[in-house]
Amino acid sequence: MTGGALFVAVFLACVVEAVEALTVVLAVGTTRSWRSTWLGIGAALVTLAVIVAILGPALTVIPLDALRLVVGGLLLIFGLQWLRKAILRASGHKATHDEEAIFHAQRVAAEAAADASRGVITDWYAFVVAFKGVLLEGLEVAFIVLTFGANQHDVPLAALAALAALVAVALVAIAGFAIRGPLARVPENTLKFVVGIMLTAFGTFWGAEGAGASWPGADAALLVLVPAIAAIAVGLVLLLRGSQFAQRRPAEATR
Amino acid sequence: MIARLRAFGAFCYDFVVGDDWRLALAVVIALGVTVAVAHTGVPAWWVLPAAVVVVLPVSLLVAVRRK
Numbered sequence: 148m149t150g151g152a153l154f155v156a157v158f159l160a161c162v163v164e165a166v167e168a169l170t171v172v173l174a175v176g177t178t179r180s181w182r183s184t185w186l187g188i189g190a191a192l193v194t195l196a197v198i199v200a201i202l203g204p205a206l207t208v209i210p211l212d213a214l215r216l217v218v219g220g221l222l223l224i225f226g227l228q229w230l231r232k233a234i235l236r237a238s239g240h241k242a243t244h245d246e247e248a249i250f251h252a253q254r255v256a257a258e259a260a261a262d263a264s265r266g267v268i269t270d271w272y273a274f275v276v277a278f279k280g281v282l283l284e285g286l287e288v289a290f291i292v293l294t295f296g297a298n299q300h301d302v303p304l305a306a307l308a309a310l311a312a313l314v315a316v317a318l319v320a321i322a323g324f325a326i327r328g329p330l331a332r333v334p335e336n337t338l339k340f341v342v343g344i345m346l347t348a349f350g351t352f353w354g355a356e357g358a359g360a361s362w363p364g365a366d367a368a369l370l371v372l373v374p375a376i377a378a379i380a381v382g383l384v385l386l387l388r389g390s391q392f393a394q395r396r397p398a399e400a401t402r
Numbered sequence: 403m404i405a406r407l408r409a410f411g412a413f414c415y416d417f418v419v420g421d422d423w424r425l426a427l428a429v430v431i432a433l434g435v436t437v438a439v440a441h442t443g444v445p446a447w448w449v450l451p452a453a454v455v456v457v458l459p460v461s462l463l464v465a466v467r468r469k
Contacts (some may be wrong), residue, residue, distance in 0.1 A: 216433065221418065223450070225427050228420035231461055240466050245468060286417070313439050350429075351450045359440030360447040375440070379455065390466070 152369065156345035158311045162293050163338050164284040165319040170294055172278030175252030175273045179260075183270035189275030195285045203293055216357030220296040223350025225287075230343030230380055236336050238387035243336050288316075295349070344380055348372040422465070428457040 206214060233240035253276075259274040268274045325401040351363065352369055362368035419426045432453035439446035 216437075220429055220433050223416065223454075224426045225416075227425045227454070227461070228422070229428070229457060231465070233424065234458075234462060235465060258408065262411070296453070320417065347454060351454060354429070354433055355436055355447050355450045358436035358446065360436055360445070360449070362447045363445075368447070375451070376454065382460060387466060389461065 151346065151347075152373065154311060156342060156349065157292055157295055157313055159338050160342045161288050161315040162319060163342060164288045164334055165316040168281050168284035169319055169323040170250050172277050174250050175257050175276045178254045178257035179273035180270035183273035186268060187274040188281050190274075191258055191278045191281035191285060193281055194303040195289055196287070199289050199293065201290075206293060212357050212359070214357070216355040219350050219352070219354025219357050220291075221350070222346050223292065223327055223354050224344060225291075226312075226343055226346030226348070226350045228343075230347055230376075232337065233340035233343050234380055234383050234387065236382045239342060240387060275313065282291075291346075299378050340380070344373065344377045348376050351376075422461045425457060425461050426462070428453055 172188060174183060209217075232241065236243050257272065257276070263271045265271050290301065346368060350374060364371075429450075432450050434444045436449040439449060
């Protein structure tokens with residue numbers, strides 16, 4: 148069960164982050180310079196590869212309990228943040244993530260930005276925006292893949308998760324470049340809700356184990372944790388929808 | 403140089419802590435309590451789930467009221 152759930156969590160997280168990075172890249176590429184945009188993407192991927200090459204082996208030499216304490220804590224913080232945003236969006240208290248609106252906002256900003264070149268980079272704005280977009284979204288993916296794989300101490304599973312990440316990113320990129328627009332039909336908010344539940348459940352499980360606690364039923368405790376956290380999250384959505392603070396969903400796009 | 407260090411620090415804070423620092427603080431405290439309870443020999447697995455059940459609604463309530 149653990150392996151399958153890990154795979155799903157990593158895959159969905161990768162799809163969400165890849166869709167967000169693609170929106171930024173497409174907006175700046177179609178508005179400014181594709182050459183500088185590609186250079187920005189390449190520089191970000193090289194930076195990510197260096198970070199993974201350094202962090203990956205380093206994580207495997209840390210004792211498992213210490214690793215689970217730190218990584219479990221970080222995953223739990225990430226999961227709670229994802230879940231918080233997803234619940235606020237699902238209950239109408241925060242604007243849903245709208246790739247079309249973000250795409251158009253990025254295009255407007257790109258058209259208004261001044262032209263500047265540095266060295267071989269003919270369009271510095273396109274380079275920086277593409278670099279930051281890919282690096283920031285990629286960092287979260289790299290963190291999730293690395294920590295899940297290292298926590299499991301399961302090289303095949305880590306490799307499979309990494310492969311799933313690459314396939315997800317490639318599929319998103321091909322689809323995006325084929326239609327030359329953002330992937331607005333991907334149910335991003337629902338995916339984020341699911342990923343938030345999974346990260347929170349695994350963060351809770353590993354964090355407690357790393358802190359010295361033993362779960363009743365060992366790994367089977369996740370079979371209770373995941374649905375329990377999902378039920379709490381859905382309950383909070385329903386509660387906030389009917390609360391006195393409920394109001395119409397804002398129209399503007401947010402991250 | 404100091405400006406770059408500050409920017410890096412701000413990025414790390416945003417990356418790890420995110421929108422609500424209360425969530426991060428609650429997780430750190432809950433992990434500390436789990437370590438302390440586990441050392442006494444008493445079952446400690448319930449501490450983190452209990453923290454999630456308390457802190458998530460509180461964080462949501464603060465976010466909704468702030469609007």
